[in-house]
Amino acid sequence: MADIKLIALDMDGTLLNRDHEVTDYTKEVIGKALNQGVQVVLSTGRWLESCYPYAESLQLQSFLVTCNGGEIWTMNKELVEQHLLKTEDIEKMWHLAIEMGVSPWMISTTELFHNNRPDDFYTHEWLKFGCNSNDMGKLDDFNKELSYMEGLELTNSLPTNVEVNPEGVSKSRALRRVCKELGITMENVLACGDSLNDIKMIQDAGVGVAMGNAQEAIKKVANHVTDTNNNDGVAKAIEKYVL
Known part of the structure; x- marks a missing residue:
C-alpha cells in the first residue's frame, strides 16, 4: 500500500459526473480521507472562481491548483504562484x-x-x-x-x-510546489485524471490513476484504471489506495 498523504483530483471528467456534480458517495469517501489526515487538492484546468465552490463544499483544507497549474491558491484565496501568458x-x-x-x-x-x-x-x-x-x-x-x-x-x-x-506550466509542476509546502514528495501523491492536461501529474505521482472514461494515452501511463466519472471512479480509487 502506497503512503498516500495527498490526493490530487482533476474535476471535469474525473471528480465531477456528467451533471457536473460530486455524488454523495464520492463526498463521503473524500470526507473519510480528510478525517485520516490526507490532504485533497483540486488540480484543474478551471480558474479559481469556477472551482472554489466545489472545494468549499468538500471542506478541503490546503491548496487549489487552477488553470492547469497556471495558479496555485490556498483555501483562504491567497495566491501562492502564478504564470502568465504574453x-x-x-x-x-x-x-x-x-x-x-x-x-x-x-x-x-x-x-x-x-x-x-x-x-x-x-x-x-x-x-x-x-x-x-x-x-x-x-x-x-x-x-x-x-x-x-x-x-x-x-x-x-x-x-x-x-x-x-x-511553457513549463503543468499540474505536475504545481503539485510539486504544493508537496514542498506540505513537506511531502510526489511519491506521497495519488493523482486522478482523464485528459492530456493530467498526463504529467499521473506519470509523476506515487500512484497515477486514469478514469475509465480517460483518453487512451492517459490509461497507458497510469498505474491503475478506475471506473468512470459517472460511476464514482474517484471514490473507488481512494478506497483502493488510501482507506
Missing part, C-alpha cells in the same frame, strides 16, 4: 482561431471570455487560452500553427479542444 500571444492566438474557424476562449486573472474578447487585450493579465472544435482537422491545423510560436505549453482537457499555458 498578451501579444493571446491576441495573436485569438485572431488565428477566428481565421481558422475554431471556437476561442480565454481566461484572464479576473474573468472568462468565451467566443468574445475584451475591447483591449492589454487591460488584462492572461492565464490560459483555449479553443474548441468538433473538426479534428481544424484542431490539428491550429496546433500546427501554434507550434511555430515560442514559449507555449500545449495540452487538452477534451479530445475536442486545445489548451495553452506558458
